[in-house]
Amino acid sequence: MPKLKMKTKSAVKKRFKLTASGRIKRKRAYLRHILTNKKPGNRRRLRKGGYIAKSQEHQIKAMIPYGL
Numbered sequence: 001m002p003k004l005k006m007k008t009k010s011a012v013k014k015r016f017k018l019t020a021s022g023r024i025k026r027k028r029a030y031l032r033h034i035l036t037n038k039k040p041g042n043r044r045r046l047r048k049g050g051y052i053a054k055s056q057e058h059q060i061k062a063m064i065p066y067g068l
Contacts, residue, residue: 009063016052016060018068024052024060 017025030038031046038046052060 006065008065008068012060012063013068016064016068018064024057025049026052 015026019025027049028046031043035043
């Protein structure tokens with residue numbers, strides 16, 4: 001075992017989850033406040049999660065060196 005370990009970014013481990021296939025799940029934005037101005041259908045769609053774009057997966061994975 002090496003003496004030094006890389007640290008996982010705390011913000012990343014709170015916001016993202018790693019799936020079994022290696023994709024990264026996330027929660028959608030814009031559901032925290034001012035919900036009265038948003039349509040119910042829009043709020044319903046925002047409740048569902050999403051996945052990080054393939055082009056940005058390497059950035060997130062670099063911040064979680066040992067997975068989650």
